[in-house]
Amino acid sequence: MGCIMMRVCHLDTCPVGVATQNPELRKKFSGKAEYIVTFFEYIAQEVREILAELGFRSLQEAIGQAGVLDTQRAVDHWKAAGLDLEPILHQPDVPAGTALTCTKKQDHGLDAALDNTLIALSEAAIADGKPVRIELPVRNVNRTVGTMLGAEVTRRYRGAGLPEGTIDITLTGSAGQSLGAFLPKGITLRLYGDANDYVGKGLSGGRVVVRPDVEAGFPAQDNVIAGNTLLYGATAGSLFVRGKVGERFCVRNSGATAVVEGVGDHALEYMTGGRVAIVGPTGRNVGAGMSGGEAYVLDLHEVLVNREMVDLEPLADGDIETLRQMLSDHAEETGSPVAQALLDQPAWTRFTKVMPRDYKKVLLAMEQARRDGTDVDEAVMAASKN
Numbered sequence: 469m470g471c472i473m474m475r476v477c478h479l480d481t482c483p484v485g486v487a488t489q490n491p492e493l494r495k496k497f498s499g500k501a502e503y504i505v506t507f508f509e510y511i512a513q514e515v516r517e518i519l520a521e522l523g524f525r526s527l528q529e530a531i532g533q534a535g536v537l538d539t540q541r542a543v544d545h546w547k548a549a550g551l552d553l554e555p556i557l558h559q560p561d562v563p564a565g566t567a568l569t570c571t572k573k574q575d576h577g578l579d580a581a582l583d584n585t586l587i588a589l590s591e592a593a594i595a596d597g598k599p600v601r602i603e604l605p606v607r608n609v610n611r612t613v614g615t616m617l618g619a620e621v622t623r624r625y626r627g628a629g630l631p632e633g634t635i636d637i638t639l640t641g642s643a644g645q646s647l648g649a650f651l652p653k654g655i656t657l658r659l660y661g662d663a664n665d666y667v668g669k670g671l672s673g674g675r676v677v678v679r680p681d682v683e684a685g686f687p688a689q690d691n692v693i694a695g696n697t698l699l700y701g702a703t704a705g706s707l708f709v710r711g712k713v714g715e716r717f718c719v720r721n722s723g724a725t726a727v728v729e730g731v732g733d734h735a736l737e738y739m740t741g742g743r744v745a746i747v748g749p750t751g752r753n754v755g756a757g758m759s760g761g762e763a764y765v766l767d768l769h770e771v772l773v774n775r776e777m778v779d780l781e782p783l784a785d786g787d788i789e790t791l792r793q794m795l796s797d798h799a800e801e802t803g804s805p806v807a808q809a810l811l812d813q814p815a816w817t818r819f820t821k822v823m824p825r826d827y828k829k830v831l832l833a834m835e836q837a838r839r840d841g842t843d844v845d846e847a848v849m850a851a852s853k854n
């Protein structure tokens with residue numbers, strides 16, 4: 469595609485316009501789809517030659533033949549010193565004719581997925597955009613609840629999705645992994661109970677609400693009610709969790725909004741966009757690698773923050789308005805007494821804003837360019853180089 473291996477992909481200065489957002493540099497891009505085809509033909513040719521040398525007719529025949537691997541160079545390498553590769557390269561003594569490769573299709577059990585029921589009950593919404601309300605129990609064997617339904621909505625309505633909350637689902641129980649993964653706009657999933665890891669993974673415009681069971685006798689804000697890596701790679705939508713969650717909350721979130729009442733280690737890791745309010749304790753390493761988005765954290769302990777890319781600031785007037793709205797939505801969606809208390813007796817000075825340093829520079833440059841009527845793209849490029 470024109471890459472000349474300058475290896476500056478991360479600096480936004482790629483001289484041949486491959487790895488850059490700079491419109492001037494992108495003009496220099498000379499790649500063509502045909503080049504990629506040719507490249508893969510070369511790879512295929514080389515693979516065939518290597519297979520022929522080894523005496524195999526296909527990749528299928530070569531899979532599992534650990535005996536033909538030339539491991540000596542790897543084992544002798546100083547980085548591998550002390551490593552015993554024997555267990556990995558061991559060839560089990562199996563009867564002749566035993567399959568060494570995958571010969572059976574894996575049955576993912578999708579026929580039994582809860583989403584088949586959700587899709588059937590959402591027919592009016594999928595076909596005609598009519599609002600539907602659904603109430604169902606959920607168990608932790610039900611994984612990625614809402615994802616197949618979301619796919620149906622996206623197939624029909626594309627990226628635009630449906631109007632907010634057209635499909636409103638209330639679940640009661642313990643949800644399995646990845647509740648609401650990739651949920652598009654138009655679907656709201658409300659869970660009364662608790663959830664496993666990856667709630668809202670890749671969230672794409674939908675809304676997920678997690679709150680304890682109505683019968684639960686514990687104070688939600690002191691208990692973990694959802695697992696790790698919530699909102700992993702989310703791009704849009706919202707998540708409200710009444711209670712604490714596990715580690716890596718919002719890792720790689722690029723656009724979703726979230727309110728939560730406590731998080732484990734590594735919250736906001738690698739975030740590039742979106743807005744998060746944490747109204748409870750955090751673990752260590754908050755904001756590691758966070759290059760975009762914003763977070764408001766109650767009573768934040770500064771020593772727990774990874775300051776490599778973020779600064780800590782008090783809330784400005786605009787932030788207070790935004791946070792007030794987030795807390796009000798959280799209180800409405802989850803009945804959270806924590807959010808309600810913060811709204812009844814505001815204490816905005818107890819909040820700290822976690823703000824990525826370079827992101828702030830770029831936002832300020834954009835604002836200035838708009839005020840001056842100058843080119844916004846150029847202002848962004850100039851700011852990101854300083």
Ligand code: SF4
Pocket residue numbers: 470471472473474475476477478481482483484485486487
């Ligand atoms: S900066 Fe551009 S040319 Fe250089 S290695 Fe990265 S993609 Fe290739």
